[in-house]
Amino acid sequence: MSAAAQTAQEHxxxxxxxxxxxxxxxxxxxxxxxxxxxxxxxxxIAAELERLxxxxxxxxxxxxxxxxKPGESPAGVHVVMVGRGEAERIAPLAKQGAFVVGESExxxxxxxxxxxxxxxxxxxxxxxxxxxxxSRVRISSRxxxxxxxxxxxxx
Amino acid sequence: xxxxxxxxxxxxRKVTALAIATTLVALLVSGAALFFYDVRDYRETxxxxxxxxxxxxxxxxxxxxxxxxxKDAQAILDTLKALPTVDAAALYRADGxxxxxxxxxxxxxxxxxAPAGHRIGDGRIRYFHPIVxxxxxxxxxxxxxxxxxxxxxRNFLGILGAVMVAALGAAFxxxxxxxxxxxxxxxxxxxxxxxxxxxxxxxxxxRKSTDDEIGALAEAFNRMLEEIEQRTTALGxxxxxxxxxxxxxxxxxxxxxxxxxxxxxxxxxxxxxxxxVASAEPQVVWARDVxxxxxxxxxxxxxxxxxxxxxxxxxxxxxxQRVTFASVIESAIETSRPLMERAxxxxxxxxxxGEVFLDGDPVRLAQVFANLxxxxxxxxxxxxxxxxxxxxxxxxxxxxxxxxxxGIAPQDLPHVFDIFSQSAPALQRGQxxxxxxxxxxxxxxxxxxxxxxxxxxxxxxxxxxxxxxxASVQRQAAPGExxxxxxxxxASGLRIVVADxxxxxxxxxxxxxxxxxxxxRVASDGEAAVATAQDFKPAVALLDIGMPKLNxxxxxxxxxxxxxxxxxxxxxxxxxxxxDDRRRAFDAGFDSHLTKPAQMEDVEVLLAKARPAx
Numbered sequence: 001m002s003a004a005a006q007t008a009q010e011h012x013x014x015x016x017x018x019x020x021x022x023x024x025x026x027x028x029x030x031x032x033x034x035x036x037x038x039x040x041x042x043x044x045i046a047a048e049l050e051r052l053x054x055x056x057x058x059x060x061x062x063x064x065x066x067x068x069k070p071g072e073s074p075a076g077v078h079v080v081m082v083g084r085g086e087a088e089r090i091a092p093l094a095k096q097g098a099f100v101v102g103e104s105e106x107x108x109x110x111x112x113x114x115x116x117x118x119x120x121x122x123x124x125x126x127x128x129x130x131x132x133x134x135s136r137v138r139i140s141s142r143x144x145x146x147x148x149x150x151x152x153x154x155x
Numbered sequence: 156x157x158x159x160x161x162x163x164x165x166x167x168r169k170v171t172a173l174a175i176a177t178t179l180v181a182l183l184v185s186g187a188a189l190f191f192y193d194v195r196d197y198r199e200t201x202x203x204x205x206x207x208x209x210x211x212x213x214x215x216x217x218x219x220x221x222x223x224x225x226k227d228a229q230a231i232l233d234t235l236k237a238l239p240t241v242d243a244a245a246l247y248r249a250d251g252x253x254x255x256x257x258x259x260x261x262x263x264x265x266x267x268x269a270p271a272g273h274r275i276g277d278g279r280i281r282y283f284h285p286i287v288x289x290x291x292x293x294x295x296x297x298x299x300x301x302x303x304x305x306x307x308x309r310n311f312l313g314i315l316g317a318v319m320v321a322a323l324g325a326a327f328x329x330x331x332x333x334x335x336x337x338x339x340x341x342x343x344x345x346x347x348x349x350x351x352x353x354x355x356x357x358x359x360x361x362r363k364s365t366d367d368e369i370g371a372l373a374e375a376f377n378r379m380l381e382e383i384e385q386r387t388t389a390l391g392x393x394x395x396x397x398x399x400x401x402x403x404x405x406x407x408x409x410x411x412x413x414x415x416x417x418x419x420x421x422x423x424x425x426x427x428x429x430x431x432v433a434s435a436e437p438q439v440v441w442a443r444d445v446x447x448x449x450x451x452x453x454x455x456x457x458x459x460x461x462x463x464x465x466x467x468x469x470x471x472x473x474x475x476q477r478v479t480f481a482s483v484i485e486s487a488i489e490t491s492r493p494l495m496e497r498a499x500x501x502x503x504x505x506x507x508x509g510e511v512f513l514d515g516d517p518v519r520l521a522q523v524f525a526n527l528x529x530x531x532x533x534x535x536x537x538x539x540x541x542x543x544x545x546x547x548x549x550x551x552x553x554x555x556x557x558x559x560x561x562g563i564a565p566q567d568l569p570h571v572f573d574i575f576s577q578s579a580p581a582l583q584r585g586q587x588x589x590x591x592x593x594x595x596x597x598x599x600x601x602x603x604x605x606x607x608x609x610x611x612x613x614x615x616x617x618x619x620x621x622x623x624x625x626a627s628v629q630r631q632a633a634p635g636e637x638x639x640x641x642x643x644x645x646a647s648g649l650r651i652v653v654a655d656x657x658x659x660x661x662x663x664x665x666x667x668x669x670x671x672x673x674x675x676r677v678a679s680d681g682e683a684a685v686a687t688a689q690d691f692k693p694a695v696a697l698l699d700i701g702m703p704k705l706n707x708x709x710x711x712x713x714x715x716x717x718x719x720x721x722x723x724x725x726x727x728x729x730x731x732x733x734x735d736d737r738r739r740a741f742d743a744g745f746d747s748h749l750t751k752p753a754q755m756e757d758v759e760v761l762l763a764k765a766r767p768a769x
Contacts, residue, residue, distance in 0.1 A: 013223075017222060020221045020222065023221075023288060023289045024218070057290075058289065059289060122223065123223075124222075124224075125222070140218075142214075142215075142217065142218040143218050143222075145215075145218055145219075145227060146218045146219050146221075146222045146224040146227050
C-alpha cells in the first residue's frame with residue numbers, strides 16, 4: 001500500500017468515523033435541526049465528509065459541513081474537526097465550549113474530546129471524557145468500548 | 156390376539172380390552188398432539204433464544220464493526236465459548252466479508268455473510284442476523300447452534316412411554332374394578348340364565364345388585380322366570396290332572412268291560428244250551444241264532460275294549476310263536492265271514508303261493524286282519540267288493556285290504572288310527588262302533604314290529620289299508636302250536652262242580668255241561684264250592700274268582716290242600732282276563748284259566764285234558 005493511497009484511505013476512514021461518532025453522541029437538547037460539523041483545516045476530510053452526508057442522517061438528523069474561518073465562533077457547531085496543522089486552535093475552541101476532534105498527539109492535552117491516531121496501520125481514536133463533559137456531550141459506552149484509549153474514565 | 160377378540164370371549168375380557176384400548180388410543184392421540192406441539196414450540200423457543208443471542212452479540216459488536224475493531228469483535232465472540240450450545244459464530248461486515256469468527260473443532264464458518272434467515276437441519280440451527288445501528292445495517296452475525304431437538308424428542312418419547320405403561324397398568328386395575336361394578340351384575344344374570352337352562356329350575360332368580368339398565372334387565376328376567384314358573388306349575392298340574400283323568404278312564408273302561416262281560420257268560424251258555432236242545436220250532440231257532448250272534452258281537456266289542464285298556468296300560472303281552480300266515484288269515488276270514496255274507500259282499504283273497512311264517516301271537520295277528528276285514532265289510536254298501544291281497548318280499552309281508560266302500564275324507568286320513576276316532580260318514584251310517592278297532596290294529600301291528608297305513612282317494616271311493624310285517628319263508632325246527640280252532644273233543648261223563656255267585660251264569664254253564672253228558676253240581680260261593688267238592692269229589696271244578704265268603708283263589712287253595720283235591724282239574728273263570736290275574740290263578744293252584752264268557756269249545760278242550768285223570 002503506497003503512502004499516498006494510505007493517506008487517501010486515512011482521510012476517508014476519518015470522515016466515516018466522524019460521521020459515525022454522531023450516532024454515539026448525546027446532546028442536552030433534543031432537536032431535529034441538522035447536526036453541524038465544523039472544520040478548521042483538514043480539508044481532505046471535510047471534502048470527503050461532504051461527499052458522504054447527502055441523503056444520510058445521524059440520529060434522524062441531517063448532517064451539514066461548515067468550514068470555520070479563522071477567529072469564527074464555534075457557536076451552532078456540534079463538532080469541530082481541527083486538522084493536524086491547526087492544533088494550536090484547539091485550546092481556544094475548547095474554551096469556547098466546542099466539542100473538538102483532533103488528529104495530533106497533543107490534541108487531548110489541548111482540550112480536544114476525541115483524537116484520531118494510527119496504530120498498526122489502522123485508524124483508531126482516543127477519547128477524553130472530561131473534555132466531552134465540558135462541552136456537555138455524552139458519549140455512548142459502546143463507542144468507548146472500541147476506543148484506543150479513554151482518558152478520565154471513572155473506575 | 157385373544158384378549159382383543161371382541162366377538163367371542165367373556166364380557167369380563169371385553170371390558171378389560173375396552174378399558175385398555177380406550178386408554179391406549181387416548182394416550183397415543185394426546186401424546187402425538189403434545190409431541191408435535193412441543194417440537195414446534197421448542198424449535199420456536201430455540202430460534203427465539205438464538206435470535207436474542209445474535210441480537211446481543213450484534214449490538215455489542217456494532218461499534219467494533221463500525222470502527223473496524225476486529226480485536227474487540229473477537230473478544231465479544233470469544234464470550235460465546237461459555238455457551239455449550241453455540242459451536243461456531245462469525246461477524247461479517249456490511250459488504251459480506253468476514254470480520255471475526257470463532258469455532259469449535261469440527262465446525263466450519265461460511266466464508267461470506269448471507270441475508271438474514273435461519274436454516275434448520277442435522278440437529279442444528281444456523282442463523283444469520285443483521286446488525287443494524289441507527290437504522291443502518293453495519294454487518295451480520297452468524298451463529299451455528301445445536302438445536303437439542305433430538306434429545307428433547309428422546310426425552311419426550313421416554314416420558315410418554317413411561318406414562319403409557321403407568322396408564323395401561325392403571326386402566327387394567329380400573330377395568331378390574333369396572334368388572335365388579337358393571338359386568339358382575341350381567342354375569343349374575345347370565346349365571347342365573349345358564350342355571351335355569353341346565354337345571355330346568357325356574358325358581359332360580361338373578362341377583363339384582365344395581366339400579367341401572369342391568370338392574371332392569373335382571374328384574375325383567377326375574378319376572379319372566381316367575382311367569383314361566385307359574386305357567387310351568389299350572390301346566391304340570393293340568394298334565395297331572397289329565398293323567399289322573401286318563402288313568403281313571405282306563406280303569407273305568409276295564410271295569411266297564413269286566414262288568415258288562417259278566418252277564419254275557421250266562422247269555423252265551425244259555426244260547427249254546429238252546430242249540431243243543433233240539434227244537435223244530437223255526438221261531439225258536441231264529442231267536443236262538445239272533446241271541447247267539449248278538450252276544451258274540453257284544454263279546455267281541457268287550458274284548459276289544461279290554462284290549463284297548465291293556466294296551467293303554469301297557470299290560471298287553473304277546474304270546475309269540477312261529478305261525479303260518481295262512482292259518483292267521485284263515486282265522487281272520489272265518490271271524491269276518493258272517494258279517495261279509497250278511498252284507499252280500501264279494502270277497503276275494505289273493506295269497507302268496509308258498510308258505511310264509513310270522514313270529515307273533517296268532518290270536519292277535521288274526522285279530523288285526525279280522526278287524527280290517529270287519530271294517531271293510533261294515534263301511535261298504537251292500538254288495539260291495541272286498542279284496543285281501545298279500546305278498547312276500549325280502550323279509551317282509553305286505554297285506555292290503557281293499558274295498559269300494561264309503562272311503563275316507565282327506566282331513567280324516569291322518570286320524571283314522573287314533574283311539575275313539577270316528578269319521579263323520581261312518582257315524583251317519585250308525586255303524587260307528589267304539590272307534591277302537593283301528594287303534595287296536597295299529598297298536599298290535601306295531602307290537603309285532605310292523606306298520607299300517609290307510610289310503611283313500613276320497614269319500615265314496617273306497618279305501619285301502621296296508622299292513623307290513625316282518626316275515627320269513629323258512630320253517631323253523633320247532634313249529635309253534637297253532638290255534639286250536641273249533642276242535643271237537645268228546646269229553647262226556649265227567650263230574651264237574653261249577654261255582655259262581657251269579658246264579659244265572661252258574662246255572663246256564665251247568666246246564667250246558669249237563670247237556671254234554673256231564674254230572675254237574677252248582678255252588679254259589681267259595682265255601683259252598685269247597686264243601687261241594689269235598690262231598691262230590693269231582694274231576695273238574697270251574698271256579699269263579701270274585702265270589703262272596705271265599706274267593707276263587709282261596710277256594711282253589713283249600714281244595715288243593717286236600718288229598719282228594721290234589722289231582723282235580725281246577726279252572727278259574729274270570730272277567731279280568733289279564734296277565735296279572737292268570738298268574739295269581741296259577742299261584743293259587745289252578746290248572747287253567749278262562750275268561751268270561753267262557754266259550755263252550757274252550758271248556759271242552761280243558762275237559763278233554765281232565766279225562767285221563769278221571
